[in-house]
Structure formats: C-alpha cells, structure tokens
Amino acid sequence: MDVIILSPLENVIIEKLAEIVGEQFISTDDADLVSYSSDFMIDVFLKPDVVILPENTPQIAAIVKLANENSIAITPRGAGTATHGGSIAQGGILLDLTRMNKIKELDPISMIATVEPGVVYEDLNRITGKSGLWFPIEPPSGAVCTAGGMVGNNASGLMALKYGTTKDYVLALEVVLADGSIIKTGKSVLKSSSGYDLVHLFVGSEGTLGIITEITLRLIPKPMHLSTAFASFPSLNGLNDAMNAIYEIRRVLTPAGIELIDLQTQKAINEVEKEKLVPEVEILVIFEIHEFSAAGLEDQKDLIEGVARKHNCNEIHWAKDDEERDRMWKARKAATVVSVRSRTSTLLGDLIVPIKHVPAIIRFIQEVAREKDLLISIVGHAADGNIHYLIPFNQNESKKAFDAGDAIVYKTIELGGSITAEHGVGLEKIKYMELEHGESLSLMRAIKKILDPKGIMNPGKIFPAEKQ
C-alpha cells in the first residue's frame, strides 16, 4: 500500500493535538519518545514524533480525523508488551491508551463486562473476581498488558487449552475508524447470525484497521478448585514421553493448561531466580486443572498421574497450597525473560503447529540449534501446539540467529502451522506473511484499503511492501 506519511509533524499540528487532549497529555520530549521506541523484545528502535494520552473516544475521534486529513500515521499502544514490534511507531502519532482504563459496566447477571481499552488484564479480573467472574486468558504478561492490546493481538495464554483465546470472549466493540468516525459492532449477547462478523475482523488486526475504544467481554465463573503439578519426564526420550502422555490425557479430559519447559529453560529459571523453582529434567510439564468440586479435582489428578506414569514420568508433584501453586507459575512466567540473560538481543518465536507435530517441530529446533551452535530455549503451551523458542544472540551472531529463525518458520509452514499464535505479526514476522497466506493476503490488503484508504493506521505492520 502506498502510504504518504507526514513526518516530522509541523508545530501547528502539534498545537491542534494539544488542544484536543490538553498540554499535559502530549509530549514531543525526546526522553518520552525514546521510552516508547521499542516493545518488550524486538531488536528495533523507532521513535514516534509525538506521544498522546487521550482520555475518551471523542478525543480519539478528533485526533484520528486530524491525522487522516493530514496523512499522519497513528500507532495505538497499550502496555507495549507485544514482542514483534506491533506497537512501535516510525514517526507520526503514538496513541498511548493506558489512561482509558475504566470498567464501564459489569453485569453479573448476564456475565458481561464493558471496558475501556487501557484496563490492565489483572486489574479487570480483580474486579470481576468479586462477583465470582473471570476473563480466563491468563497471559504471563497479565500484570501489565491491556485489554486493547489483547484484542489487538488476539492474545491467549496459559489456559487456552480449556478456555480458548481473547476472540472467544469479545462480544462487541466500539472502534474509531481511519476517517475519525465511530462505529459500534456486535451486541452484549452470546450469539448472533446477523450480518458479517466485523467484531472478529478487528480482533487480531494489530491496530491496522481502527482504534478500539470500548470492548464488551463475556465472562465465565471462576473455578472454585484449582491444582497445579510439575511432572518430570527424565529420559532422553522425554519429549516423546511427555507428548504421548499429553495426547492421551487430551483425549479423556481437558485440563485448563498444559505447559512444557525444556532443560535449558529450567536451568535459566533456577539460575536467574537464584532458587530452585523447578526440577531440572529432560522435559518438565506443568498441568493445571480446574473443577467446581474437590472430588472432581481428585479424579482429574488420579487420571493425569496414571497416564503420565505410564509414559515414564518419574515424579508428579501437585502444589500443596496456593503459595506453592503461585511459585510454580512464577517459574513458568519467568521462562520467557530468563532465557535472554546471556546475550544482547533475542529472537522470540511464537509458532503453532498441528498438535501431532509438536515433537517434530521441537526436534527440528533442537537440530537447528546444534547445527548453528546457538543456545535455543523452548517453552510452550504444548497442548495447543503453540511453542515459543528464544534465540539469544550477540551482534556477531545475528545472521545465524535470523537464519535459524527463518529455518524454523519454514518448517512450521511445511508442517501446516502458523507463524504466530498469539504475539502478532508486528514488524518482525512480515517477511513470512506471503508464505503463510498466499492469495488471501490480497483480500486482507483490500479490506485494509477500504477501511483505511490513506494507510494511516499503524503503517508498516502486518503487510509486506507491495511489489511495484
């Protein structure tokens, strides 16, 4: 898409933007711009021309209208924890939505919440939890990430096996479109067959189709009884043992989550956290189960333990209390961060393959690591087929790290998988979009052109440059 982006912005534009939001909620100060210049992991630093913190939908509509009239890029941002560059901006306006963090309505009868996009995931659940309700996505970044960013990326997390992903909970949206108009799409109802499903067009669109200013979410009852276990698969064939156990368990029950951590990541967790948070074995699996009765929980535990032991699990340890359970999840949540420790940069993969191919893709990643002499750690939502690999590298290793990342992605596509399961395409995964989507990428471009003819909404993301 040909995009004409005005940058740097003229003073007169900055003055008009300041009139919309108020002087204290706009900044062109270099220190502020730098603080928005990266996301959690991508090794790219790009600065916007201006950062704006709007307070409400009319302000956003006015900002977008002005931007559209003057061909100025707008990049929405929640907490900036996406790891592929989706929420960083090369020039133009960076729209920080964290001031819009209100829960506008909580309807415990219909079990629905309507929220502003800047509400933080865990804050929302603290409030809904008082009514026994839950938005069950549980991304490891949940202490900071926002509802808008979760919708932007169609985020998922540690409990996707049982509860699905963000899209399964979004019922309705308010969106400011590229011309500054405001639409409402969807209803506070659990199903509808009325017209095209525009709600789910915006979910996962990474800010490229409009600014989401209100989100209506379905909630579910918070389970009363929870348990978490570490299961150790020590043999050199631990990966096959663990996955065979997981395949068998999935056919008879649906645990809330099943996570897999390789030995390298386990060592990094214990080293960085300076305590032995996890056992060190070939493959460690975390099982999380949820039930509404204590007896039901015990039945699930027995079943999981029986199947795991049949597949050479030598130890399965269920948390004794909430404190131990929290420690187990602390270890898992640290996994993405600790593996980065020894190098200056990191390439983070977020692939997903059909579940039957999980052993094949993990073996392939391990082979690539050996061949290229790289340390690649693997941690993942194993029972969904969603595997994260982290390749920490120094500058002199960057070519082989990126070559390794390419090889892993090509293998993922060959196995029928997708380049990103939950972190989004952003900047980093653009180069694989044609490979994954083929002809349907043209349809995505056509949709983008209808909704954003000037290409001002989060330009440079998702789509590769068009061939001339």
Ligand SMILES: Cc1cc2nc3c(=O)[nH]c(=O)nc-3n(C[C@H](O)[C@H](O)[C@H](O)COP(=O)(O)OP(=O)(O)OC[C@H]3O[C@@H](n4cnc5c(N)ncnc54)[C@H](O)[C@@H]3O)c2cc1C
């Ligand atoms: C340690 C760690 C672990 C993680 N684990 C997971 C995981 O298990 N599962 C998972 O899904 N993700 C995970 N992530 C990635 C990330 O945290 C999530 O995708 C999260 O939902 C992003 O929320 P955010 O508020 O940080 O969004 P941002 O990073 O600010 O934005 C994400 C995308 O949404 C767009 N966007 C933001 N707000 C809006 C809006 N109001 N309207 C339109 N577009 C918008 C942005 O432009 C960007 O493209 C992890 C990240 C970290 C750092």
